[in-house]
Amino acid sequence: MPQKSAYNVAVVGATGAVGQKIIQLLEEKDFPINELKLLSSKRSAGLKQLFKQTEITVEEATPESFAGVDIALFSAGGSVSKKLAPEAVKHGAVVVDNTSAFRMDEDVPLVVPEVNKDDLLKHQGIIANPNCSTIQMVAALKPLQDAFGLKRVIVSTYQAVSGAGNEANNELAQQSKDYLDGNETEANILPVKGDEKHFQIAFNALPQIDVFQDNGYTFEEMKMINETKKILHSKELPVAATCVRLPFFTSHAESVYIEVDKQGLTVPKIWKELENADGVVVEDDPTSQVYPTPLSATDKEDVFVGRVRKDPDQENGFHLWVVSDNLLKGAAWNTVQIAQTLIENNWLQR
Amino acid sequence: MPQKSAYNVAVVGATGAVGQKIIQLLEEKDFPINELKLLSSKRSAGLKQLFKQTEITVEEATPESFAGVDIALFSAGGSVSKKLAPEAVKHGAVVVDNTSAFRMDEDVPLVVPEVNKDDLLKHQGIIANPNCSTIQMVAALKPLQDAFGLKRVIVSTYQAVSGAGNEANNELAQQSKDYLDGNETEANILPVKGDEKHFQIAFNALPQIDVFQDNGYTFEEMKMINETKKILHSKELPVAATCVRLPFFTSHAESVYIEVDKQGLTVPKIWKELENADGVVVEDDPTSQVYPTPLSATDKEDVFVGRVRKDPDQENGFHLWVVSDNLLKGAAWNTVQIAQTLIENNWLQR
Structure with a gap:
């Protein structure tokens, strides 16, 4: 099947926090687009968006919106995906879905391209983009799993409010102002809108x-x-998580404890594997106070790892501090990467 | 040796974040005070402070300040404690020191009264108040250690800026305002002033x-x-920690993973031990979104525990979320509690 030179792309949830980042990346990365459709809820339909100097009008997403669409990038919430992603597939589109709607479905690949891009080969029209906090962790863990074997993972997260959308950002900003001014604060969105x-x-x-x-x-x-x-193809891997929302706008951080199979492993050997991994950057020099933070990782596409150190007692235990922009690698960038990978490998067709 | 009915008390570091809380607690708790001396650096000497309707002038702390003092509560930094705590002891005072200067000295008890008050019996004049993040964790762990045996601890902290003093609080407030106003921010204190x-x-x-x-x-x-x-009298207990400073003013939170000796332990059994423990309050009802947060714990003296749950894979592994006011139980309140315990048990004399 010959590959097209340009594709009809739809962005569903175009006016949201992640949708906006997707549009920005499609432009920055010069994604091969023939026609770009921006879709949203009825409420946001009619808004205008500039894309490569062309004004595009946001349309309401309906089943018919997907006629002629090759690739549909969904980021409008689970209920929209559940309703419209199958419709998009019926119209011949390949869906990359950024919600949790289909992630655990057996016939839906759940993909971080640097980690398990070959899983894309099994797609039946829908590909799921993993949860933001998962993506950055597996990006850091996969090279270590490959090199040293992974026996166990315990993670405590430090997550940004933008993971709950633009409304949550506004709530953090407004509450912060009110609190600093000594006024009453109002909470309507976080921790979970519904x-x-x-x-x-x-x-x-x-x-x-x-x-x-x-x-x-x-x-x-x-x-x-x-x-x-x-994603790591390890049904038996023990994984435990504690997830915490914190008062910053962008980028999640994670305190990750791992145990590896390999005995006698050292921190420099971990650094080396991480440095050689696609999409991972080591920022780790305690003597010069070098470590990633949510602010330092924001607006960057990579996953940053610092504070790598051996557990004081467990021979094969190590601690890592993993930070990445939750809207980019955690959402929009990974979504666009999946679409790029499908095109580059001619894997759009089922 | 007969017990006095009231004591001469000195607060060293009286104008600092913790010193101010100590003074407040001495008043609130009606601590049996004969004379209260407020001591500080030369810079703050001369300031006035109201204590039970009496104005006290803050004096510069010198070796001679401790003449006639029974109990000296130090919270002015490690170098001040190293220099002046031995002088206070020479003058016959018992020192409760809130810095890290003497904590690991073999002949200095390191005490959380609910956990190991009997260690006070060994004091040689100086008693150390543990680190804020340690106090709240051991308060939650001790009842579980006693009931179920403790095999391992891994903690990731979420720590308030007030642990770095009033200057750090001011820095957080100013940076937050500047950031929200779209202005440049300036960082001069955190993460570590020196x-x-x-x-x-x-x-x-x-x-x-x-x-x-x-x-x-x-x-x-x-x-x-x-x-x-x-504090837990367990030299062999494996403990690992990742400590993170976060943008809130007061109360530390901790994501704590423990493994216990006892097999077949359940969450309700953990709740029960914690509920029966002095100074610990269980706030844990996921179905009603009940859990402690830094804001909910602030200005309270207890240690709050929520999110207790079994590890998904490790039979004897459990996760807890432990929150407490770092200036109260983490510092001032534990300090005053130690002094109270010494008096109540007639343990001031060596």
Whole structure:
């Protein structure tokens, strides 16, 4: 099947935090686009967006929107994906979905291109983009799994509010201003917009991201646990997660503890594997206070790793500090990378 | 030896963040005070402070300040303690020191009254108050150690800026305002005032608290590791820590992973032990979004525990979320509690 030179691309959720980053990346990366459709809810339809000096009008996403579309990049929430992604596939589009709607479906590849791009070969029209906090962790873990074997993972996250969308960003900014001015603060969005209670995030930490499951873990924690096993092809790998929302706008950080199979492993050997890995940058020099932070990682596409050190007691245990822009590698950039990988390998066709 | 009915008390570092909380607690708790001396650096000497309707003038701390003092509560930094605590002891005072100067000295008890008050019996004049992040963790771990045996601890912290003093609080407030107004921000204090580089804490996370050691851990992390073993009387207990400074003013939170000796342990059994423990409050009901946060714990004296859950894979592994006011239980309140315990048990005399 001959490859096209340019594609009809639809962005669903075009006006959202991630949608906007996707549009920006499609332009910056000179993605081979024939026609770009910007789709949204009825509420945002009619807005104008500049793309490569051309004004595009945002349209309401309907099943018919996908006629003639080759690639549809979804980032408008799980319910929209569940309803419209199958419609897009019926119209012949390949969907890269940024929600949790299809991630754990057996016939849906869950892909971080640097980690498991070959899983794309199995796609049936829908490809899932993993959860933001999962993507950056597996990007750092895969080279270590390959080189040293991975026995166990325990992660505590430090997550930015933009993972909950533009509304959450506005809430953090408004609450911060009100708090600093000595005024009452109002909480309507975080920790979870659809949940019953809302708490102040400004100058606080909320140990809840997404809703609680029956086992006491949040859905975000279960996403990290289950998606990590699926992406790393390790159903038996023990993974535990504690996910915490914090008062910064962009980039998630993670305190990750791992145990490896290999005995006698040293920090320089871990650095070396990470330095050689695609999409991973080591920033780790304690003597010069070099380590990544959410601010230092923001607007960058890579996953940054610092604070690598041996556990004081566990011979094959190591601690890492993993930081990445949750809207880029954690969402928009990984989505665009998946689309690029499909095109480069001529894998769009099922 | 008969017990006095009231004591001459000195507060060293009286104008600092912790010193101010100590004075407030001495008043609130109706501590049996005959005379209260407020001591500080030369710079702050001369300031006035109201204590129980009496104005007290802050004096410069010198060796002679301790003549006639029964109890000296130090919170003015390690170098001041190193210099003046032995002088206070020479003058017959018992010192409760809130710095790291003497914590790991063999003949200095390191005490959290709910955990190891009997260690006070061995004091030689100086008693050390543990590090803030250590205190709240051992308060939660001790009842579990006693009931179930403790095999291993891994902690990732979420620490408030007030742990770095009033200057750090001001820096967070100013940077936050500047950032929200779209202005340049300035960093002069955090992560560590005396270290070479300074980074923005507002809307950021800094994986450095105190200076780096040769092993790649920060001094704060080593304090948590070593102090926990000393307080829990478990030299062999494996403890690992990752300490992170975050943009909130008060109360530290901790994501703590433990492994216990007991097999078949359940979350309700952990709740029960914690609920029965002095100074510990369980706030844990995921179905109603009940969990502690830094804001909810601020200005309270207890240690709050939530998010207790079984590890998904490790049979005897559990995760906890531990939150407490770093200036109260983490510093001032624990200091005053030690002094109270010495008095109540008639343990001031060596």
